Amino acid sequence: MSLELIRDILVATVPLLLIFPTLFAFTTWLERKALARIQNRIGPNKVGVPLTRYGGRFSLFGLGQPMADGIKMLFKENIVPRDADRLFHLLAPILALIPAMLVLCFLPIDFPWINNIQDSVKAFMLDGAVIFFFAITGLNTLAVFMAGWASRNKYSLLGGMRAIAQMVSYEIPLVLSAVIVVMMVGSLNAAEIANAQAGWNWFIFTPWGLAAFIIFFIAALAETNRSPFDLPEAESEIIAGYFTEYSGFKFALFFLGEYIAMFAISGLAVTLFLGGGAGPGVAALPWLSVIWFLVKIFALIAVMIWLRGTLPRLRVDQLMGFAWKFLLPLSILNIFIAGSALHLLAGGRLAGLDEKQPILRQLMEGANPLVVAGLWIGALLILYVAANGLNQLSRAKVRPREYKYAE
Amino acid sequence: MSEQIAFWILSAIAVLGALVAVRKRNLIHGVFALMIFFAALSGLFLLLLAEFIAAVQILVYIGAVGILLLFAIMLTERVAGDDGRRMTSRGWFWGLVVAAAVFVVLLLPAIQQWPTPEVTQAPDPSVEELGHKLMNPYVMTLEVLALLLTAALIGAVTAAQGMRKPKEEGSPE
Amino acid sequence: MTLHHYLILAALLFCIGLMGAFTRRNAIVVLFSVEIMLNAANLNLIAFWRYGDNPALQHGPLFTLFAIAVAAAEVAVGLALVIAVYRHFRSVDLEVMDTLKEE
Numbered sequence: 001m002s003l004e005l006i007r008d009i010l011v012a013t014v015p016l017l018l019i020f021p022t023l024f025a026f027t028t029w030l031e032r033k034a035l036a037r038i039q040n041r042i043g044p045n046k047v048g049v050p051l052t053r054y055g056g057r058f059s060l061f062g063l064g065q066p067m068a069d070g071i072k073m074l075f076k077e078n079i080v081p082r083d084a085d086r087l088f089h090l091l092a093p094i095l096a097l098i099p100a101m102l103v104l105c106f107l108p109i110d111f112p113w114i115n116n117i118q119d120s121v122k123a124f125m126l127d128g129a130v131i132f133f134f135a136i137t138g139l140n141t142l143a144v145f146m147a148g149w150a151s152r153n154k155y156s157l158l159g160g161m162r163a164i165a166q167m168v169s170y171e172i173p174l175v176l177s178a179v180i181v182v183m184m185v186g187s188l189n190a191a192e193i194a195n196a197q198a199g200w201n202w203f204i205f206t207p208w209g210l211a212a213f214i215i216f217f218i219a220a221l222a223e224t225n226r227s228p229f230d231l232p233e234a235e236s237e238i239i240a241g242y243f244t245e246y247s248g249f250k251f252a253l254f255f256l257g258e259y260i261a262m263f264a265i266s267g268l269a270v271t272l273f274l275g276g277g278a279g280p281g282v283a284a285l286p287w288l289s290v291i292w293f294l295v296k297i298f299a300l301i302a303v304m305i306w307l308r309g310t311l312p313r314l315r316v317d318q319l320m321g322f323a324w325k326f327l328l329p330l331s332i333l334n335i336f337i338a339g340s341a342l343h344l345l346a347g348g349r350l351a352g353l354d355e356k357q358p359i360l361r362q363l364m365e366g367a368n369p370l371v372v373a374g375l376w377i378g379a380l381l382i383l384y385v386a387a388n389g390l391n392q393l394s395r396a397k398v399r400p401r402e403y404k405y406a407e
Numbered sequence: 408m409s410e411q412i413a414f415w416i417l418s419a420i421a422v423l424g425a426l427v428a429v430r431k432r433n434l435i436h437g438v439f440a441l442m443i444f445f446a447a448l449s450g451l452f453l454l455l456l457a458e459f460i461a462a463v464q465i466l467v468y469i470g471a472v473g474i475l476l477l478f479a480i481m482l483t484e485r486v487a488g489d490d491g492r493r494m495t496s497r498g499w500f501w502g503l504v505v506a507a508a509v510f511v512v513l514l515l516p517a518i519q520q521w522p523t524p525e526v527t528q529a530p531d532p533s534v535e536e537l538g539h540k541l542m543n544p545y546v547m548t549l550e551v552l553a554l555l556l557t558a559a560l561i562g563a564v565t566a567a568q569g570m571r572k573p574k575e576e577g578s579p580e
Numbered sequence: 581m582t583l584h585h586y587l588i589l590a591a592l593l594f595c596i597g598l599m600g601a602f603t604r605r606n607a608i609v610v611l612f613s614v615e616i617m618l619n620a621a622n623l624n625l626i627a628f629w630r631y632g633d634n635p636a637l638q639h640g641p642l643f644t645l646f647a648i649a650v651a652a653a654e655v656a657v658g659l660a661l662v663i664a665v666y667r668h669f670r671s672v673d674l675e676v677m678d679t680l681k682e683e
Contacts, residue, residue: 088439127534131462138470142442145477149435161481164474171470188534414581418589425593425616429600434608441612448619455586455630460622460641460648467648472615472655479659480608483666495603496675502602506595513591517584540638541645552649559653563660 008117015111016104023294024259025066031305032065038309076248081152084245088150093246093253096143099136100260106133107267108191110277110289124190131188133268134175137223140261141167144225144232144242147254151245159241162316163225163232169320170222170229173327177212177219180338181272184209184360194276196358202275206360207379208338211387213273215331217300220265222323224258227308234313266300267293326390333386337379344375413454421447434480442473459534586627593620607662607672611655618651 029044036043044062080089105123114122126132141164148160181203182188185196203209222229233241243254270276274296277289314322345363364372424444431437445468452461496502541549593616600613622644629640666672 085435088435126458128459128462131459131466135462135465135470138466141474142439142469145474146439164477168471168474410581414585418585421589422592422596425596428612428616429596429604429609434606437609437612441615444616445619448623451586451589451623452626454581455626457626457630457641457644460626460644463645463648467652468615468619472652475655475659476608476611479662482663483608483672496605499603503599506599506602509598510591510595513594514588517587517591536636537638537641537645540642545642548646552646556649556653559656563656566657566660567663 073252085150092147096257099139129190148242169323174219176331197275228311583631
């Protein structure tokens, strides 16, 4: 264990641990502000520069609100129910935060300071980075269950069980839509996937990539318990689900973990479908790729906030039916379409490809534009028809609710 | 040096996790101890340069098997298990003896040739070769495995569903 | 680290699993123990591959991959059986399930 190695590890990890929690504070403010505007309110607008006399006068659109919230959280009383499992009650928020923080290092963000460190420290250079990402985000489920069970509260337990059912169901379409990208690149390495989309070769611009992105985004919403899939913490049904018995700093940790998980899964979506750090001007100024990456993450987060302000919450039966009857068949069909399209594009030369290069780009080089256009339109048509049909099929059983005890 | 430190720490965690999982009365605590054991084993796989297996270990054992065990525990009786009943089976003493005897038998060949030569040739940790192997010589195995998993899925659903009672008149659903 | 370190560790883990399977009455804990034993065997396979003669063949990871898949199938079916048995006996205690025994 040499000193250089320790230095490299610190250089690779510490900035991530500083940048994303800071962005988290900003995102909470953004979310409150945006939701308020959607609901025709103003939102936080009083707190300015904290701990100064000018806090009220220079309110800066309420930008000081996250810091005030943080201070409030730190000083609130930590309440543990008498019958709770004290150890698990303490461990759950920690377990919720760690996997979310851990997967951030699999995002291929080209921070300027990581250019001089050795490759073995960069987690996104791992050969199976994408698989590791999914493996570690899956641990979040356990934290939610732990919180729900340890609280000894029926609402918490209900929330925990709902969360497990939801996360396990939506993880399948999530992983299956990532498979499309792995097929097009021929690698599980996050950096290679991002590099394969340099320029404007983003995978969202292919029909199967577009479909996969939409499936991925919906599943990501469910994985991070965002509205309209926020059944595990549905305030109006089960108080706050697994959060119910949490207060103070532990609650803040859960909150932080949830937002970091949002960043992580949006970052993976950016890596897989939106070209990673690719964007105008990156060739001239390499550090722009960091800006583009973060801008794309924030674009996805803005869509999440917008959806939260717009869509009502799903019912449990609708939630599970949507995952198993709609998303799962569609993503399997999508894999089939992507595979046949790659095969048709290749026309028998799939075996002769260079393994170190992205597969799709090699196939596109010598392809006839007419064939490509036909494939694109055909694939989009099949996907559209399939989505419509599945929608009809999975909806057939949902009737208007029958009220047994009222009227 | 760092490899040795990692090995000792991980193996201590694995042994402790396994012991707690097997001896704990509270089943939920037991499942989480089992998951710590799985995680430590995943770390050991990483030490052995089997990167893909380490990821699969987390994905399958902690992400899937662990959740399944939690569900099974929640669906059956007495989660906390603290009802004062006997925890051990009738023949526990002979069980211990057999386990100890098996340990000695497994230990013997390892002790007999104790000083082993250090192997310096390290395998290539890349996933690529594994993928080629799975697609070329072992593709039949993979397909059979897919069939097995599908059969297990259907079998598990039918077994857990049990006998469906005939629908009564006027009952809900 | 040598092969023997891993072999002894795997033997110890296997015997902890064996002990659990022999001494506990709860069917779910017996399933835990079986999982521990399977994992100890996987550790052995990977260790043999790492310190073996021909790691380029990737036999160790392949074998382990198949073992993990089979183990996953086994857990799913096993837990389904436990739940089916629980529905019948209202218990997961292995000593309650002795209806085949001669009285």
